[in-house]
Amino acid sequence: MEKRVKKLDHTSHLILHRTSQKEVRDGVTVIVKGEGIWVYDQNGKRYLDLDAGVTRPVHVGHGSKELAQAAYDQMCRLAYFTPMSFANVPAMELAEVLSGIAPAGINRFIFECGGSEAVETAMKLAKHYHYYRGDKGRFKIMSRRGAYHGVNGIGLRALGTVMPMRQVMEPLAPGAAFIESPYCYRCPHHLAPQNCDMACARDLARIIEFEGPEQFSAFIGEPIQQAYGALKPPAEYWPIIRDICDRYGILLIIDEVICGFGRTGKMFATEHFDVKPDMITMAKGLTSGYVPLGAVGCADKVMEPIEVFNHLHTYGNHPVPCAVGVKNIEILERDRLVENSAAMGDYFLDGLKNLQDHPSVGEVRGTGLWLAIDFTIDKKSRAPYPTANLMNLLARAKKKGVITKTMGLALEFAPPLTIRKDEIDFALKVVEACITEEEKALGL
Numbered sequence: 001m002e003k004r005v006k007k008l009d010h011t012s013h014l015i016l017h018r019t020s021q022k023e024v025r026d027g028v029t030v031i032v033k034g035e036g037i038w039v040y041d042q043n044g045k046r047y048l049d050l051d052a053g054v055t056r057p058v059h060v061g062h063g064s065k066e067l068a069q070a071a072y073d074q075m076c077r078l079a080y081f082t083p084m085s086f087a088n089v090p091a092m093e094l095a096e097v098l099s100g101i102a103p104a105g106i107n108r109f110i111f112e113c114g115g116s117e118a119v120e121t122a123m124k125l126a127k128h129y130h131y132y133r134g135d136k137g138r139f140k141i142m143s144r145r146g147a148y149h150g151v152n153g154i155g156l157r158a159l160g161t162v163m164p165m166r167q168v169m170e171p172l173a174p175g176a177a178f179i180e181s182p183y184c185y186r187c188p189h190h191l192a193p194q195n196c197d198m199a200c201a202r203d204l205a206r207i208i209e210f211e212g213p214e215q216f217s218a219f220i221g222e223p224i225q226q227a228y229g230a231l232k233p234p235a236e237y238w239p240i241i242r243d244i245c246d247r248y249g250i251l252l253i254i255d256e257v258i259c260g261f262g263r264t265g266k267m268f269a270t271e272h273f274d275v276k277p278d279m280i281t282m283a284k285g286l287t288s289g290y291v292p293l294g295a296v297g298c299a300d301k302v303m304e305p306i307e308v309f310n311h312l313h314t315y316g317n318h319p320v321p322c323a324v325g326v327k328n329i330e331i332l333e334r335d336r337l338v339e340n341s342a343a344m345g346d347y348f349l350d351g352l353k354n355l356q357d358h359p360s361v362g363e364v365r366g367t368g369l370w371l372a373i374d375f376t377i378d379k380k381s382r383a384p385y386p387t388a389n390l391m392n393l394l395a396r397a398k399k400k401g402v403i404t405k406t407m408g409l410a411l412e413f414a415p416p417l418t419i420r421k422d423e424i425d426f427a428l429k430v431v432e433a434c435i436t437e438e439e440k441a442l443g444l
């Protein structure tokens with residue numbers, strides 16, 4: 001028997017993340033249980049979880065007793081010991097497993113509590129790398145307009161997000177510069193893909209020259225970008241960025257927090273491109289969200305000059321989430337979930353392509369099980385779809401039993417990697433019904 005719970009409202013003591021007072025006054029759904037790709041609310045209503053917990057970490061699906069058992073076993077054996085001057089077995093084991101599956105050259109690992117902390121740590125490691133080589137003036141981070149790299153200090157500074165998270169927290173610490181994102185559907189440089197000569201990537205050199213090449217520590221970017229919805233850049237993009245970073249002695253950090261662990265049909269999305277990062281950041285799918293864990297993977301080149309990494313986090317290299325991480329990767333490999341992501345991703349994308357005749361469907365995109373529909377109210381001018389109508393789509397889908405999310409002007413889909421064809425068919429049917437209803441309301 002489920003414990004009886006009611007909706008969260010203004011009488012609750014809990015503060016929610018990024019939730020308006022209006023939403024709270026209207027009453028917020030409480031999710032009480034999850035099984036596979038399904039979750040259940042306080043009234044027992046079932047939803048297909050089309051974004052793996054909405055922030056998309058739940059790669060192996062909900063309700064894995066194996067992951068729970070791994071956490072339990074490790075807590076009984078050793079729940080905690082410091083990451084300074086001592087090691088523990090699960091952290092060593094997870095580092096070894098990761099060295100076997102990470103992009104070529106990524107060989108040394110440090111563990112934190114989530115993606116934001118992983119990003120902070122990567123940027124601190126970059127600063128240490130330059131500092132110990134006697135290059136102490138390099139402090140700036142290059143990011144992209146449209147980027148999201150977390151909510152902490154340096155990550156927040158590098159936030160080029162479309163959401164108002166950056167603006168509220170200003171003034172931010174100095175030291176961030178931005179290039180545009182490779183958003184071909186609505187090119188920020190107002191160019192067409194057939195004759196743009198990858199201006200969005202080549203512009204990196206111009207901005208570095210303007211800002212002062214000797215001041216730059218690192219470039220950070222997601223291999224496939226969440227901003228605007230599951231945005232895969234053209235094949236030439238990352239090699240150009242790598243080349244410019246090398247030319248100016250800047251480290252390249254590839255942020256795999258969303259993409260890593262099979263989300264895009266490969267273990268890491270870096271594998272879709274001909275590029276070698278100096279560091280990668282990871283979180284989410286590393287433990288399928290069952291316990292908080294983030295990580296940074298470094299090439300030997302980065303760690304070699306660093307005598308001491310002046311950094312200490314009580315919960316760093318924590319044995320319990322690391323034990324869950326080891327079991328999680330075992331499940332991903334044993335159940336061939338990365339392969340399922342590639343196959344089901346293709347199937348899902350084909351289904352989305354069938355929606356392209358809808359007047360409001362601007363572009364559909366997808367790599368593995370990370371997909372999006374970019375909406376417009378005018379296919380010719382690609383004019384933005386109003387946010388209010390996007391939110392209506394979410395509400396309509398929820399009513400019909402599908403939980404999904406928006407990103408930029410898009411609906412974004414990132415289900416557990418265990419999803420099957422019949423479940424995708426159900427999701428597509430609901431999504432199409434919602435689009436049709438909203439188009440009618442808009443008079444399209």
Ligand SMILES: Cc1ncc(COP(=O)(O)O)c(C=O)c1O
Binds near residue numbers: 284
């Ligand atoms: C690319 C990227 N980096 C970093 C983060 C921050 O991770 P966390 O929310 O675990 O702090 C996120 C979160 O969505 C992300 O998408």
